[in-house]
Amino acid sequence: MPVQQAIRPNTIAPPMDAKGKAIEIDLRRSDYKEGKGLQACTGYSLLAKPVKDIQLVCREFPWVIQIKGEWVTCGLVWKSVHRALRMPITDTDWGFIVRDGNRRLTVEKAMKKRLAEDPKDVAVPLRVDYLGDKAVFKGLEKDDEFVEKFLMPGRDKWNTWVIRLGQK
Secondary structure, three states, X not given: OOOOEOOOOOEEOOOEXXXXXXXXXXXXXXXXXXXXXXXXXXXXXXXXXOOOEEEEEEOOEEEEXXXXXXXXXXXXXXXXXXXXXXXXXXXXXHHHHOOOHHHHHHHHHHXXXXXXXXXXXXXXXXXXXXXXXXXEEEEEEXXXXXXXXXXXXXXXXXXXXXXXXXXX
């Protein structure tokens, strides 16, 4: 099952099941597993021309996710995004979050919801909590204008894609 071609140019759609429905990858789950639908395309190259390096950014969070030195497959992207968002929020991150009362409430509410669904999960704010309810992977897109604004001046903008997230 090859990577799904998106209707919009410069996008990579999420994986599809046998019925053509998008397979949701909920980044809040602590136990990332590749179900039957995901296993079918995990090893496929993300791009038509295979690459070993890629940067991922997102409109919904301030962190850059880099994959370097490995062939970039669909499965590697999903695992890398999941792993990056399952990291605890740092003290520095928290310092910025508390300046925005709405963001702080979003993080605290999401953390409580995550722990209610999985009481064994880590009881500290995670990066995925920063997203609130918008934590389902919906694909990637090229947006050079956004990337130019997002990345710090002087930072290399090589092969950078924007993560699209949505709600369940």
